[in-house]
Amino acid sequence: MVGLTGSIASGKSLVAGHLIELGVPLVDADILAREIVEPGEPAWEDIRERFGEEVLNADQTLNRGALGALIFADEDARRALETITHPRIAQRLMQYAQQYRMDGERWMVYDAALLVENNAHRWLNALIVVAVDPQVQLERLMQRDGLSTEAAQQRIDSQMPVQEKIKVADYVIDNNGTRDQTRAQVDEIFKQLMQRFNK
The missing domain is CATH 3.40.50.300 (P-loop containing nucleotide triphosphate hydrolases)
Structure with a gap:
């Protein structure tokens, strides 16, 4: 079982959607x-x-x-x-x-926001973390939810910093770029996981 996580407005849904398009069984927490x-x-x-x-x-x-x-x-x-x-x-x-x-199926993805916070990543076979720079995250959250800078920052600060999640990740997706760039990273990780679990 492979975990998928990230911070608020990191783009985890984009990654999850592309994994589903690739035919990966995915369960959403x-x-x-x-x-x-x-x-x-x-x-x-x-x-x-x-x-x-x-x-x-x-x-x-x-x-x-x-x-x-x-x-x-x-x-x-x-x-x-x-x-x-x-x-x-x-x-x-x-x-x-x-x-x-x-x-x-040889493997599946479990999509959950609090995998690392709850130490659930410890029993997974691998962990994918979706990451963005703090400023990008702030701007996306404000735009997505119509929040003020202060309100958006408050929500971000209430979560574990993404850098802490990266420390325990097996794969990190940099979602600072375009959607196509993110999908290309997902494609590469998908190939690696297929090789790893379909032996």
């Missing part, structure tokens, strides 16, 4: 996180029990805004949510991995 909290799922039941009906919408789906407001204001609440969701996400990931193996 954000999608797993949504799947495990669908109504009736064990994590949904635990969230309702821990946080109450006020974090649910009228149709019983999770009200992400209400839950987010709770956990960002309360460290204990955030940890409680992680205790509920993280093991379920890992379990769902393993289910996907097993299915891909049964389908004859």
Whole structure:
């Protein structure tokens, strides 16, 4: 299993999209996180029990805004949510991995923002980090999300610096250039991974 990560506005989605175009099985952590909290799922039941009906919408789906407001204001609440969701996400990931193996795939990519922060990169076979220069990152984030310089910088500063992620990376994609330049780097890494895992 190969991890794919980066910092906010680094261009991880561009890289993930191109890997999918190349035929690589890819699992997105954000999608797993949504799947495990669908109504009736064990994590949904635990969230309702821990946080109450006020974090649910009228149709019983999770009200992400209400839950987010709770956990960002309360460290204990955030940890409680992680205790509920993280093991379920890992379990769902393993289910996907097993299915891909049964389908004859030799390797897959796990796309997640916090791989290094959570030390999840330690159990991966390889790690790809998408990197951009701080000024490029700031400008892209401001443009993408319509943020002020201060607000964008605050979001960047809340994350682990990309240089720390690069230290543990097996492959680094420099996304300071054009989309075609980034895709060319992905193509090269794809060739290397195919050679590595398809022996």
